Amino acid sequence: MPGFIDTHTHAPQMPNIGSGQQYELLDWLAEVTFPMEARFADVNFAQQVYGSVVRRIIDCGTTTCCYYGTLHLDATKKLADIVYARGQRAFVGKCNMVRNSPEYYIEPSTEASLTATRELISYIRALPLNPRTREPLVRPILTPRFALSCTHELLSSLGSLARANLGLAIQTHVSENASEIAFTKRSFPAASLPAPPVQDAEGAAARETYAGVYDAFGLLRGNTVLAHAVHLENSEVELIKARGAGISHCPTSNFNLRSGCAKVGMLLDRGVKVGLGTDVSGGFSPSILRTVQDASVCSKVVAFQHQPSKDELDPDVSAQNDAQTQHRFANRQLPVATLLHLATLGGAQVCNLAARVGSLAPGKAFDALVVSVRSDAGNPAVWGAELDAALGVGASGGETGMKGGRVRTATQELEGMLERFLFCGDDRNIRRVYVQGRLIGGKEFEG
Ligand SMILES: [Zn+2]
Structure with missing residues (x-):
């Protein structure tokens, strides 16, 4: 993102x-x-x-x-x-x-x-x-x-x-x-x-x-x-x-x-x-x-x-x-x-930088985060994105699992992950931080 x-x-x-x-x-x-x-x-x-x-x-x-x-x-x-x-x-x-x-x-x-x-x-x-x-x-x-x-x-x-x-x-x-x-x-x-x-x-x-x-x-x-x-x-x-x-x-x-x-x-x-x-x-x-x-x-x-x-x-x-x-x-x-x-x-x-950053639109600088909402990110508050897979239940056992009897689309799954990250995420979920295409921080950064 x-x-x-x-x-x-x-x-x-x-x-x-x-x-x-x-x-x-x-x-x-x-x-x-x-x-x-x-x-x-x-x-x-x-x-x-x-x-x-x-x-x-x-x-x-x-x-x-x-x-x-x-x-x-x-x-x-x-x-x-x-x-x-x-x-x-x-x-x-x-x-x-x-x-x-x-x-x-x-x-x-x-x-x-x-x-x-x-x-x-x-x-x-x-x-x-x-x-x-x-x-x-x-x-x-x-x-x-x-x-x-x-x-x-x-x-x-x-x-x-x-x-x-x-x-x-x-x-x-x-x-x-x-x-x-x-x-x-x-x-x-x-x-x-x-x-x-x-x-x-x-x-x-x-x-x-x-x-x-x-x-x-x-x-x-x-x-x-x-x-x-x-x-x-x-x-x-x-x-x-x-x-x-x-x-x-x-x-x-x-x-x-x-x-x-x-x-x-x-x-x-x-x-x-x-x-x-x-x-x-x-x-x-x-x-x-x-x-x-x-x-x-x-x-x-x-x-x-x-x-x-x-x-x-x-x-x-x-x-x-x-x-x-x-x-x-x-x-x-x-x-x-x-x-x-x-x-x-x-x-x-x-900041008057919308032509350069703020979204992943083509032509802009790659100022971006790699985010994980998986359990192995180590944040106990972000949980449930893979619940069906973890419990071995649901239609596909995970990816597009069941919710209230309805199959969620990939977009809905992604929006759910984003909301979980925004409300319960922290720096443990932020794996990589890029500015202008250069890796400068995040949990996986060593430097
Ligand atoms: Zn102030």
């Missing part, structure tokens, strides 16, 4: 995975995250930790990954080197953060933040290209940590840098948590914002929103990856769609930090690009499989919390409205096919 695409994760937070589960976002940053990230000032520490982090993420089946580093230039160069050497496809960025950060973990000035950012971009762009495809596997990405860690001056400078580099991707956080949104609006009142580079109705309507802050500084565009988007206002959805930016849905983190449930079905109906993000260590698993499972649960929570209107309860009116509004996913649980889409092609769209 196609490799997984993780559109949002923090490499330096991996050592914290599974700790600090009692906090919400802003306390969790102060108590758990910043103290660990500060340790990456030590390049040797960074080298050792990142080597282990990247190996684990690849073995989880992630063939393309959007990485946040720390604010440190040298440590983030190491991260890029390690990802490059391992052959993973990735975006690597260093955080810009000059305020609302502890004294021991903050950049000294706007100028220092910009200089280090420019240097990292040049460093990553100078890594040798794949000799056969002449394309880079590792790309730089502008990473204002979130609006609150930046001043007007810094966002303005990053906007200029982005305008001079239209191909440079951008990643940041948006509308994750209620306190964070309120704090952002207080820090960036509409009257304090510059005129946005694109002046249209969507921009004007969303000027007083969180996404409107990024738009005002020219940081919201077709290659921007916005993590979370849990509490978007209607005008923000329209703005994000108009700019062509993508959303990284991070349900494991959103449950864990009590942020809320993103309305992914609504976003898909409105034509916004959506992929999945593990958001380690707000999320407590480096595996996109865990994110898939939580994306399914999240859509079910949205569905059962939804209060249907009178029209929605009338099947005739409802069907008519659905046809008119392209209402396919909003307030409904996401089907398995959509979950697979989010984990692969949806993520590729968010």
Whole structure:
């Protein structure tokens, strides 16, 4: 199957995975995250930790990954080197953060933040290209940590840098948590914002929103990856769609930090690009499989919390409205096919790499996983795919066994295996991980 695409994760937070589960976002940053990230000032520490982090993420089946580093230039160069050497496809960025950060973990000035950012971009762009495809596997990405860690001056400078580099991707956080949104609006009142580079109705309507802050500084565009988007206002959805930016849905983190449930079905109906993000260590698993499972649960929570209107309860009116509004996913649980889409092609769209990866279509790069759902993969939770054969029962004793008296087709068997893998699988089931045709990880990989 196609490799997984993780559109949002923090490499330096991996050592914290599974700790600090009692906090919400802003306390969790102060108590758990910043103290660990500060340790990456030590390049040797960074080298050792990142080597282990990247190996684990690849073995989880992630063939393309959007990485946040720390604010440190040298440590983030190491991260890029390690990802490059391992052959993973990735975006690597260093955080810009000059305020609302502890004294021991903050950049000294706007100028220092910009200089280090420019240097990292040049460093990553100078890594040798794949000799056969002449394309880079590792790309730089502008990473204002979130609006609150930046001043007007810094966002303005990053906007200029982005305008001079239209191909440079951008990643940041948006509308994750209620306190964070309120704090952002207080820090960036509409009257304090510059005129946005694109002046249209969507921009004007969303000027007083969180996404409107990024738009005002020219940081919201077709290659921007916005993590979370849990509490978007209607005008923000329209703005994000108009700019062509993508959303990284991070349900494991959103449950864990009590942020809320993103309305992914609504976003898909409105034509916004959506992929999945593990958001380690707000999320407590480096595996996109865990994110898939939580994306399914999240859509079910949205569905059962939804209060249907009178029209929605009338099947005739409802069907008519659905046809008119392209209402396919909003307030409904996401089907398995959509979950697979989010984990692969949806993520590729968010990264603007859909022409290269995200599916096994001819002409694309071979970024793929070899998956086994057999018992000998050693995962006790994935079981039953060969039940008839194991028990010596059923029409054929296995391959297309009996279910409820009906013979299942090969396609149904395959879909059943996929669903088992997505909901109960883990790295033991991921036998081989390929990027650009090169074997780089998985249980059978030795290297
Ligand atoms: Zn994050």
